[in-house]
Amino acid sequence: MALSAAAWLWGPLAWRLWRRANIRRQPFPPPWRETLRRRMPAFARLPADVQLRLKKHAQVLLAEKPFIGCAGLQVTDEMRVLVAVQASLLLLRRRGHFDSLRQVLIYPGAFVVNRQAPDPAGLVREERQALVGESWQQGQVILSWDDVLAGAADPHDGRNVVIHEFAHQLDQESGAANGAPWQSGAAARARWARVMAAEFQTLQQQLGQGVEGLIEPYAATNAAEFFAVLSELFFEKPLELASAHGALYAELRSLYGVDPLSWMNTSATSSALKH
Ligand SMILES: [Zn+2]
Known part of the structure; x- marks a missing residue:
């Protein structure tokens, strides 16, 4: 049986x-x-x-x-x-x-x-x-x-509709999209929730003061859009995201298990640093 x-x-x-x-x-x-x-x-x-x-x-x-x-x-x-x-x-x-x-x-x-x-x-x-x-x-x-x-x-404009929509799919695998795709380890999930909530709040405050940075205003719609937009930046503008939002970059690196910064060759990295 x-x-x-x-x-x-x-x-x-x-x-x-x-x-x-x-x-x-x-x-x-x-x-x-x-x-x-x-x-x-x-x-x-x-x-x-x-x-x-x-x-x-x-x-x-x-x-x-x-x-x-x-x-x-x-x-x-x-x-x-x-x-x-x-x-x-x-x-x-x-x-x-x-x-x-x-x-x-x-x-x-x-x-x-x-x-x-x-x-x-x-x-x-x-x-x-x-x-x-x-x-x-x-x-x-x-x-x-x-x-x-x-x-x-x-690949470097920070916009990629495939990454965006499939990030939503990952998010939706664990129920309604809430910006928290499933990952193993209670500590990792708790850290993710903490970092994302803090950064989401900061983004909303900055936009409220009329300050626009790397993360486009659409990301402030809700936690699900925040995650999808960040996924686009993680793969398309890793250097900018890591420099301006190190904690967010680290969370996405841990979720996706890859480090797009390490994919950039040294000349691309140094020229990007100059601008
Ligand atoms: Zn979306």
């Missing part, structure tokens, strides 16, 4: 791990490599072991997650690869492959949604918003292809 219960519990997990190991053994197709060369110039500058791990994680994502075109968009391998490799930055040292994500929807460009928002008089207004990305707790990420391309083309 105990044995069959264990087999029932472990069977699907063992099957999934075996399947993923098989996928990782496949070669990364040359046309996919060509896509990275043309569309994601930062990829070639990453350390070789990071490149390899990104490709392997991306292969698993591409085998497991359906990509669906919206508003007439035909999804190509180029789109799938560019999304999967950028999303894999968040998985480098984490277990799992966005396991609650069911599908990725791609629109050709920014997409319009209708939202209900209460106004100060207590009436609910219908609002139309143009979005570049969205992440749903029910396992859906929605992206604008124009913005996926822009994010990959400029």
Whole structure:
């Protein structure tokens, strides 16, 4: 009885791990490599072991997650690869492959949604918003292809819609997005909560005084957006984030298990320091 219960519990997990190991053994197709060369110039500058791990994680994502075109968009391998490799930055040292994500929807460009928002008089207004990305707790990420391309083309502007929306997915794996993705260790979780709350409060105070710094005002919307915006900065502006917000940088380094500062070569680091 105990044995069959264990087999029932472990069977699907063992099957999934075996399947993923098989996928990782496949070669990364040359046309996919060509896509990275043309569309994601930062990829070639990453350390070789990071490149390899990104490709392997991306292969698993591409085998497991359906990509669906919206508003007439035909999804190509180029789109799938560019999304999967950028999303894999968040998985480098984490277990799992966005396991609650069911599908990725791609629109050709920014997409319009209708939202209900209460106004100060207590009436609910219908609002139309143009979005570049969205992440749903029910396992859906929605992206604008124009913005996926822009994010990959400029790796240092601090804006990357794929990192942003997949950071929300990580956050949503442990319930509603609250800016606290799951990590092991009660002490690590407590430290995360303390540092994030203090920095979030500081950001709101500074914005209230009209002071704008590295972290864009949108991050002050709530704890979930704060975390997603910080994830973009962590991977795209590690030097600036580490210099201006050392404690935040250390928390993200511990969460993601990587140190993007160490990926920058010394000449890039010293020239960035000069500006
Ligand atoms: Zn967001």
